[in-house]
Amino acid sequence: xxxxxxxxxxxxxxxxxxxxxxxxxxxxxxxxxxxxxxxxxxxxxxxxxxxxxxxxxxxxxxxxxxxxxxxxxxxxxxxxxxxxxxxxxxxxxxxxxxxxxxxxxxxxxxxxxxxxxxxxxxxxxxxxxxxxxxxxxxxxxxxxxxx
Amino acid sequence: xxxxxxxxxxxxxxxxxxxxxxxxxxxxxxxxxxxxxxxxxxxxxxxxxxxxxxxxxxxxxxxxxxxxxxxxxxxxxxxxxxxxxxxxxxxxxxxxxxxxxxxxxxxxxxxxxxxxxxxxxxxxxxxxxxxxxxxxxxxxxxxxxxxxxxxxxxxxxxxxxxxxxxxxxxxxxxxxxxxxxxxxxxxxxxxxxxxxxxxxxxxxxxxxxxxxxxxxxxxxxxxxxxxxxxxxxxxxxxxxxxxxxxxxxxxxxxxxxxxx
Numbered sequence: 001x002x003x004x005x006x007x008x009x010x011x012x013x014x015x016x017x018x019x020x021x022x023x024x025x026x027x028x029x030x031x032x033x034x035x036x037x038x039x040x041x042x043x044x045x046x047x048x049x050x051x052x053x054x055x056x057x058x059x060x061x062x063x064x065x066x067x068x069x070x071x072x073x074x075x076x077x078x079x080x081x082x083x084x085x086x087x088x089x090x091x092x093x094x095x096x097x098x099x100x101x102x103x104x105x106x107x108x109x110x111x112x113x114x115x116x117x118x119x120x121x122x123x124x125x126x127x128x129x130x131x132x133x134x135x136x137x138x139x140x141x142x143x144x145x146x147x
Numbered sequence: 148x149x150x151x152x153x154x155x156x157x158x159x160x161x162x163x164x165x166x167x168x169x170x171x172x173x174x175x176x177x178x179x180x181x182x183x184x185x186x187x188x189x190x191x192x193x194x195x196x197x198x199x200x201x202x203x204x205x206x207x208x209x210x211x212x213x214x215x216x217x218x219x220x221x222x223x224x225x226x227x228x229x230x231x232x233x234x235x236x237x238x239x240x241x242x243x244x245x246x247x248x249x250x251x252x253x254x255x256x257x258x259x260x261x262x263x264x265x266x267x268x269x270x271x272x273x274x275x276x277x278x279x280x281x282x283x284x285x286x287x288x289x290x291x292x293x294x295x296x297x298x299x300x301x302x303x304x305x306x307x308x309x310x311x312x313x314x315x316x317x318x319x320x321x322x323x324x325x326x327x328x329x330x331x332x333x334x335x336x337x338x339x340x341x342x343x344x345x346x347x348x349x350x351x352x353x354x355x356x357x358x359x360x361x362x363x364x365x366x367x368x369x370x371x372x373x374x375x376x377x378x379x380x381x382x383x384x385x386x387x388x389x390x391x392x393x394x395x396x397x398x399x400x401x402x403x404x405x406x407x
Binding site for chain 1: 406
C-alpha cells in the first residue's frame with residue numbers, strides 16, 4: 001500500500017518534465033504566423049465561394065455538374081478554388097496538429113495520429129489539385145452545349 | 148478641587164452589546180479537502196471538515212483550524228499568509244487561488260468548498276506539490292539582469308516610459324497559480340508555462356538588460372510561447388492581477404518582429 005517517498009531537496013526533477021533538446025528552427029513561429037494570415041485570406045475566399053454559389057442567380061438550385069464545369073472554365077475560379085483547397089487543408093491540418101500535440105500524452109500516440117493526419121492531408125491536396133487541373137467537362141453522353 | 152479625572156477624549160459611548168470579537172458574524176462551512184497521504188493510502192481521496200468560521204476568515208484560516216484543532220496531519224504550504232510569498236496557491240472551488248487571499252464569505256458557503264492541490268505538478272502530500280519543474284523552467288529563461296556595459300557607480304536610471312513596458316510583469320510572486328491553470332501545461336509538463344514567460348518578459352522589455360535576444364531565442368522553442376492557446380486561464384488565476392496572456396502575446400510579437 002505504501003508508496004516510495006523520495007528524499008526532499010535532492011535537486012531531482014521528475015523525468016516527465018525534462019524538456020527534450022532545444023528546437024533550433026522557427027517552425028512553430030511560422031506555423032503560428034501561417035494560421036493568422038491564412039485565416040484572414042480564407043475568410044475572403046470562403047465568403048466569395050459562398051456568395052458565388054448560393055446568393056447569385058437561382059442560388060442552391062443552380063448547383064450541378066454543369067455549374068461547376070462552367071465555373072472551372074474560367075482560370076480565375078480555378079485559381080480561387082485551388083487556393084481555397086490548399087489554404088483550408090493546410091490551415092485545418094495545422095490546427096489538428098496542435099490539437100494532437102495538446103491532447104496526446106504519449107509520444108507514440110502523438111506520432112501515429114500525426115502520421116495519419118499528414119497522409120490524409122497529402123492525399124486530399126493531391127487529389128483535389130488533380131481534379132482542378134485535369135477537369136474535363138465532356139464526359140461520355142455529356143448534355144453540356146460545348147461538348 | 149474635584150478628585151474626578153476628566154474622561155479621555157477618545158472614549159466613545161457604545162451601546163450595550165456592541166463591540167468585541169463576538170460581534171463578527173459566524174457561519175458553518177464544509178471544507179472538502181483533497182487528501183493524499185502516500186505513506187498510508189495509494190490514492191488521493193476527499194475528506195469533509197465541518198467548521199464554524201468568522202465572516203472575516205479566509206480559506207487559509209479554515210485550513211489552519213483543521214490543522215490546529217481537527218487533524219494535524221493535513222499538510223499545506225504557507226509562509227507570509229498575506230498574499231506576497233506565493234506559497235499557498237491551491238485550487239479552490241476549481242479555480243487557482245491563494246488561500247490567504249480568498250475570503251470564505253466570497254465563496255458559496257451553502258455548498259462544500261473544495262480545496263485541492265494545484266494541477267499539473269507532481270503531488271507530494273495533500274496540498275503540497277513538487278515545484279521543482281516549475282522553477283526549472285523559471286531558471287531556464289535567465290530571470291536576472293544581464294548587462295554588458297560598464298557597471299555604473301550609482302543606480303541604473305530608467306525613464307518612466309521604459310519602466311512602464313514591463314511594470315506589470317514585475318509583480319509576479321512565483322506562486323505557480325498561472326502555470327498550473329494552463330491546460331497546455333497539464334498535458335505533458337513540457338511547456339515553459341506562463342510564469343516563466345512572464346518573468347522572461349520582465350527582462351526582455353527592460354531597457355537596462357542586454358540579453359533580451361537570448362531569452363527570445365529560448366522562448367522560440369517548440370515548447371515556448373507558440374504553445375500558448377490564449378485560453379486566458381493564467382490571467383484569470385493570477386493573484387497579482389498580471390495580464391499574463393497579454394505579456395505572452397507581447398513576447399510572441401517580439402520574437403516575430405526580431406525574425407522578420
